Amino acid sequence: MSSTSLFRLAARSRCLSRTARPALSTRAPTSRQVFQDGNMTTRGFSASARLAADVDAHDPHHEESFEEFTARYEKEFEQVNDVFELQRNLNNAFAYDLVPSTSVITAALRAARRVNDYPTAVRVFEGIKAKVENKAQYDEYLKELEPIREELGVNLKETMYPDSS
Template sequence: MSVSMLRAAVRGPSSSFFRANTLLARPQPLAARAGLVVPSMLATSSFSTTTRMRSDHEETFEEFSARYEKEFDGVQDVFELQRNLNNAFAYDLVPSASVLSAALKAARRVNDFPTAVRIFEGIKAKVENKGQYQQYLDELKPLREELGITLKEDLYPEEAN
């Protein structure tokens, strides 16, 4: 099911901006004129809680990776780094090793050691099994050693699962 079909199903029938004005022009019941809130009037709102997507293009994994690598390359402060990490990990996928590498370099650039450690915690939470986590650790090991990033499992061995 495409996102646009789902959005149309959630939104319901389309209405114009001026629909709310026509409600005010109708004769109101005595309770409404007296200043009492009538529940039936609240149910006629035409506002939507969904947001419009900028385009109908579905992003491929390669485009996603390239976009976030570029985002992390431009990070200038801790807020940007953490915002980009939250956005990258919010998707229903595990970011590629190249994206995580760019994120680790950005964490080093803004001198944020705790966030660098948390990146690996995020990977551990997103992968399906320990084997996949180990593959990420193996691939990112040279960069981890270069940047001096230790894992939470190494910092707190008694809490390791």
């Protein structure tokens, strides 16, 4: 028996078995079934089910919280092995409509040191300066990141080239 004959036989037997079974009710509920005594019965998703669905991190439309963003990029920068990965992660981190936290910046600076990429470490601070809303926020970031800058020996562009900024 050829494979086409087997396929036809299998397809027909499936169709026959469907017609032999009683059909399940697939009609939408009527308004009388949904609204009983003025109260709506729980048909469909409940609010808690929708909230549980919103927590699914694998959903492509999942809204990532700032804490999840921070944890994800800290982990990404800890795993950096070359300059390309470092710059790609920095590009992705700064592409969001937020300024990365100081812990993410610290992880990025340590990754830049690990792959021996001093220019990228300097550019991290230029990226912060471009992302913040005002100079006061930039000064707060500099104040918070001063220990890591001193530890790694990263100078700011403003201190290296005072006339150009």
